[in-house]
Amino acid sequence: MTVRRINLALQGGGAHGAFTWGVLDRLLEDETIEIAGISGTSAGALNGAALKAGLVMGDRAAARDNLDWLWAQVGAVGDMRLASWFRTLLPLSGFWDDLTERFAPFSPLETATRLFSPYDYGPFYANPLARVVERFRYDMVCADQGPALYVSATNARTGKIRVFSGDAITPEAILASACLPTIFQAVELPDPDTGEMEAFWDGGYSGNPALFPLFGPELPQDIVVVSINPLGRQDLPRSAQEILDRINEISFNSALLKEFRAISFVKRLISEGKVAKGAMKDVYLHLISDDDLMGRLAARTKLLPNPGLLWELKAAGRAAAEAFLARDGAALGQRGSVDLEALIA
Secondary structure, X not given: OOOEEEEEEEOOOHHHHHHHHHHHHHHHHOOOEEEEEEEEEOHHHHHHHHHHXXXXXXXXXXXXXXXXXXXXXXXXXXXXXXXXXXXXXXXXHHHHHHHHHHHXXXXXXXXXXXXXXXXXXXXXXXXXXXXXXXXXXHHHHOOOOOOEEEEEEEEOOOOOXXXXXXXXXXXXXXXXXXXXXXXXXXXXXXXOOOOOEEEEEEHHHOOOOOOHHHHOOOOOOXXXXXXXXXXXXXXXXXXXXHHHHHHHHHHHHHHHHHXXXXXXXXXXXXXXXXXXXXXXXXXXEEEEOOHHHHHHOOHHHHHOOOHHHHHHHHHHHHHHHHHHHHHHXXXXXXXXXXXXXXXXX
């Protein structure tokens, strides 16, 4: 049996990260695939931590069980928008919010989220994801065994990316990676060089996900990107909500597209013989996505982890991974399966 070693790059996208759950569930069924490295941002960081901990704890079955546990916990959160308390201030709030969620481009809760800062809660503030993230087995998440794991967050002051690995992957680091600043308070972590506290926001602003940690010589050439933010859309956004949603998609994809361009540039240099062989890594890039599905989902569902939606996304992720393996599985270890020039043109 020929083993195909790959790296995984897992995008963030809130509850839509359940799509990645399905992708991982299917990949773990294939015993010819070995996961050597994982780079995750936001929901991708949660998926990556659960995946690695499961693999270190036991085997592929344990990893699948751990991912099932993670998304059962996320589904129990219900509504990650901290402004959900705003319901109590509105007459018949449940009725009107349900109605506007279905038929209007905004809802009372969406408006409240934009009007109120997460800092307005004072001592009553609590990140609803904390109770999930704190229950990971960090002795397994940070273990030397298993795939290398990298988690990214954005320094709120400098705008620069910080990549956490090894013992630096703590509950706070994962919460920082998933910290949307309009929803959650910034997560403060010490700078490893100065010891001073720095505030961090969602890693998607600076790398969604970061690919460069996977360029190490000890890791394989293949990077499989699991994308849950549509790179392109056919229709022009026209409503206020559609415009805001598309701005967020473009923002969260911009760093990834820059890395795609860098990979394309390096591959061109290699193919033209302008760099010495082995001086730069020739990355084999692959992509698993379902832009049609993600394009149909409202952006607000990223913050509403309804169990029914999560299971639908898992099924879609499994189907997308199945299609990828059937179509491009033979390319693993041989070549990239993404037309980079078309992707970045």
